[in-house]
Amino acid sequence: MTERRQRDLEHLPLVQRERLSHIDFKLYFLGELRRADVVERFETGPAGATRDIAQYREIAPENLELDPATKVYRPTPAFTPLFEHSPQRVLTALSQGFGEGIGNQLQPMVRCEFPNALSLPKMSVLAPITRAINRGKAISLGYTSIESGKTQREIVPLALVDIGIRWHVRAFDRRSQQFRDFVFTRMANPTVLEDSPISKEETVEHDVQWSRIIELELIPHPEHPRPEVVRMDYDMPDGVLKVKVRAANAGYMLRRWTVDCSPDHSLRGLEYALWLPDPLALYGASNASLAPGYKDPRSDGPNRTIKAL
Incomplete structure (x- = not known):
């Protein structure tokens, strides 16, 4: 311009x-x-x-x-x-319109196809969570986890996260006194706690994993038959794609992008177009083991698994 x-x-x-x-x-x-x-x-x-x-x-x-x-x-x-038109906003507008339609009526501007989401939160669950994030409030809810089964919890929701296959909320869990990820579809009857004050230890500023930004340098997978195509697909003329992610989301994002994170680029298949050559970039990321093929370079033993919530 x-x-x-x-x-x-x-x-x-x-x-x-x-x-x-x-x-x-x-x-x-x-x-x-x-x-x-x-x-x-x-x-x-x-x-x-x-x-x-x-x-x-x-x-x-x-x-x-x-x-x-x-x-x-x-x-x-x-x-x-x-x-300057943002590519993501443009594609959303072309595929779903500029907010035209009511309820479930989507009016794309051009013919397009995008995958149906298999797991979406109920609006009656999502609404109290987003109100709590916006107003800085805690939530009481029932939650069913793989590790603990059904429990009653108090959480302080901080942010929504889309990992591609589902949405979850980043929150401080008063039961474990830790920042964790809670899946919307496992929640029951969330209620905003109007009279429960939030301490500074429960705020996003004290979530180290959320606040820490990791820069990842990804390159075409060494075993890919057409690395020049990978460079075209990811707009990386110099052969390196630099992306920044929050430590709290690093493992999710690398899995979503199907990045081979094995130290010897041992994963095979055309879906692995990218490789993370420096696994130490994930040092300290709490969910690094979710990244495809990742092995902790500081440990000779098996990976520490991330407990599913």
């Missing part, structure tokens, strides 16, 4: 920048824009939509042209996006 464009946008109100961003999105990713697109998305009148399109044309006149036959604006060959 040129400096002039940046200055022009900075002087506009936030709500108008949002409308111009939507115009930019429609042109860039769908190749067409109608005045009704702005009217329907922002519930503004036709005159307001016309003003927004005129404002966009004033800032980026080379980006769009009107097809007089269809009254549709289309991007020109010289189009360059006026806004």
Whole structure:
């Protein structure tokens, strides 16, 4: 974006920048824009939509042209996006819409397919947890774990985590006096404890595993038949992909990404496109043993297993 464009946008109100961003999105990713697109998305009148399109044309006149036959604006060959669009947000919008629809009605913008989630929390369980996170409150709930069976717990929820196959909440467990991960589908009757004060030891600032950021350097798997394809898939022209993860989530993420973490890159299969050459990067991560093939380089014995909650 040129400096002039940046200055022009900075002087506009936030709500108008949002409308111009939507115009930019429609042109860039769908190749067409109608005045009704702005009217329907922002519930503004036709005159307001016309003003927004005129404002966009004033800032980026080379980006769009009107097809007089269809009254549709289309991007020109010289189009360059006026806004920076996050890939994840774009893909979410294209596959699920911009919040259009009510309840379970999803309205994708283009034909697409994405896997159904096999494990999702009940809204009656999720809502008290998110209220507690937002307000800094504790929760009382029943919880069934593999290790302890069904117990009654008090936890202080800190953050939601998506590990690809399920969602869980990072929380301080008053029963064990530790920060742990609690799976939503194993919870029963969570209730916000309005009159239970939170001590500083129960806050996210004291969760060392959550606060610690680990930088991982991943490379194409040495046994992959086409390492150049791996470099293309992961946009790693220099052959190294650097990612940062929280220590509390490192094992989950490496498993989700199917990264071979064995010291001798011994895992086989095209699903193992990446290898972690330095297992010491996971030093101190509480769930490192969840990473595929990981062996603690400081121990000659078997890995310490992570107790499932």
